[in-house]
Amino acid sequence: MGKLLDRYNHRRVVDRWRKALRKADATPEQQLRLQRDDARKLRTLLDMLIQEADNRLTHPRTGSTQIPKPLGTDWIWRPDLWRMPLSRPGVASAPRKAQMDRQVTLFHDCALAEIGIRQTRNTRDTDLAPYGLQVEVFGFSGSFLSLSVELPPEASQGFTRQHLVRVDTLIESELPLEVFARLNIQNGPNTEQVLRKLDLSSQSCSIDFDLAHLPLNEARLEKIWLDLIFENPRMNRVKMRDLTFCRHHRADL
Known part of the structure; x- marks a missing residue:
């Protein structure tokens, strides 16, 4: 009634x-x-x-922490931009340093800022992340365009050279695109870097950063961040449906 x-x-x-x-x-x-x-x-x-x-x-639900992880994982993380709505969802004409939130910043050196960046809502049944990030580039006369993601302090706690850092991405682009991932580890006065090229033959891509060869001072780790570098992004639209990190131990040989 x-x-x-x-x-x-x-x-x-x-x-x-x-x-x-x-x-x-x-x-x-x-x-x-x-x-x-x-x-x-x-x-x-x-x-x-x-x-x-x-x-x-709407699925996936806001705040979702569902992340695939390999055996031996002792730390996993999805940046907030892919989990929660931003107070400012986008920038129509991105300046040379466009900070989306406290973790994610877009950098470029293009004189004409014909670059748009905004958070989007994922709605596909296969999506694990509630949100995505779209970068749209029109004219581009600069030498670089990169997305910097700063990892939280927890990523450095208990960190050793016996760890592998895995990055999983889900990227779509209108035109063929080359993307490089560079892991940066600041330890004391030094910053060590490992550069890997993403295989975008499929939308989903996983890469492991092996740190065994780096001269890391494990007692002085201060900051870890990832740079995603887009080569020749002119007249292209790139959508990152997901970005996750995990840290796991190297398998015993």
Whole structure:
């Protein structure tokens, strides 16, 4: 009975606003002003409800931490940009340093900032990350375009050269594109780097950074970050549906 009454009341409210819309061109200005104010208040509440419903009902759900990991993994992480909505979802004309949040920053040296970057919502059944990142480039006369992702302090805790750092990406591009991943490890006054090329023959790509050969001072690890470097990105749209990190021990030989 309660549900029937709710539906009846809902129809009455909808009919009321439909009637007000039909008569809006002839409604006295004072009454029309009151209707407008009431409609704005109602719209705010409806927008808030729609946003909350989208976050709960659209899959994958906001905040998802579902991440594939190999055996021996002792740390996993998906950056916040791929998990939660940003307060500022995008930049239409990105400056040479465009910080999306405290972890992700876009860098370039193009004189004309014909570069757009924005967070997007993933909705495919196969997506594990709730959000993605889209970079759209028009004219590009610069020498580099890169996306820097700073890993949290937890990534450095217990870190040794016996670890492998795995990066999993899910990247789509309108045109063929070369992307390089460079892992940077600051330890004391030195910064060690390992460069790998991503294999984009399929959308999903996994790479392991082997650190055994690096002269790391494990007691002085200060900062770890990843640079994704896009080669010749002109007139291209790149969408990163997911980006995850994990740290696991090298298999015993």
